[in-house]
Amino acid sequence: MARPKSAFHDLKRDEILDVAAQCFARQSFPAASMNDIATACGTSKARLYHYYESKEAILFDLLDRYTQRLLALIGEAEARAQRKNLNERDALHELVRAFLAEYETSATRHVALLSDTKFLGExxxxxxxxxxxxxxxxxxxxLRRAYPQRVTPVNQTALTMMLFGMINWTFTWLRPGGEMSYSAFAEEVVTLLEKGLG
Structure with missing residues (x-):
């Protein structure tokens, strides 16, 4: 009978994924090697292979867990909106806040999602x-529920991508501990959605 994997095994995988995401963001996925990741983890390449059979396996686990997390945030936002009896606009605003709070702590994972998905198998x-x-x-x-008069089948893709354009690339310029916090930026996005720049 196979021995069940311990919580330590999963914890170690989380640590490896954090370090690998940093390596991929710093060097690029193609340039980062298993040896680079092992060195950054403070372990041997042989030990790293105990957890992952390849760099591609690390990338997939990283993106698999991260995209599941993003989908979970959506489910949590919907549940919170129902529990708090929020109106549709406030529900959207809470979703924006939740995503930016996540982005603050997962910038390197987000870089991998936006830049490295193309390196996975089909x-x-x-x-x-x-x-x-x-x-x-x-x-x-x-968006459609929050602004039904403004968001139509004709412009909904453009407006959704406009919103993502505001929040998805924060890792390129918004720094934790910088002049503006992620939470303050979230409030700017919410204000822009509600009032525009006027």
Whole structure:
């Protein structure tokens, strides 16, 4: 009978994924090697292979867990909106806040999602892309419900992508501990949605 994997094993995997995401963001996925990741983890390459058979396996686990987390945030936002009896606009605003709070602590994972999905095998890549599409579809639903007069079948894709354009690339310029916090930026996004720049 196979021995069950311990919580320590999963904890170690989480640590490896954190370090690997940093390596991929710093060096790029193609340039980072298993040896680079092992060194950054403070372990041997042989020990790293105990957890992952390849760099591609690390990337897939990283993106698999991260996209599941993003979908879970959507489910949590919907549940919170129901529990708090929020109106549709406040529900969208809560979703924006939740995503930016996540982005604050997972910038390197987000870089991997936006830059490295193309390096996965076809089946794995399609799974991750489908989850990204699910995230976009959920944001579109939230937007449509929040602003039914403004968001139409003709412009809903453009407006959803405009919102993602505001929040998805924060890792390139918004720094934890910088002049503006992620939570303050979330409030700017919410204000822009509600009032525009006027």
């Amino acid at each position: 089946v794995q890549r399609e799974l991750i892309l489908n989850r990204q599409r699910d995230v976009v579809a959920a944001f579109t639903r939230f």
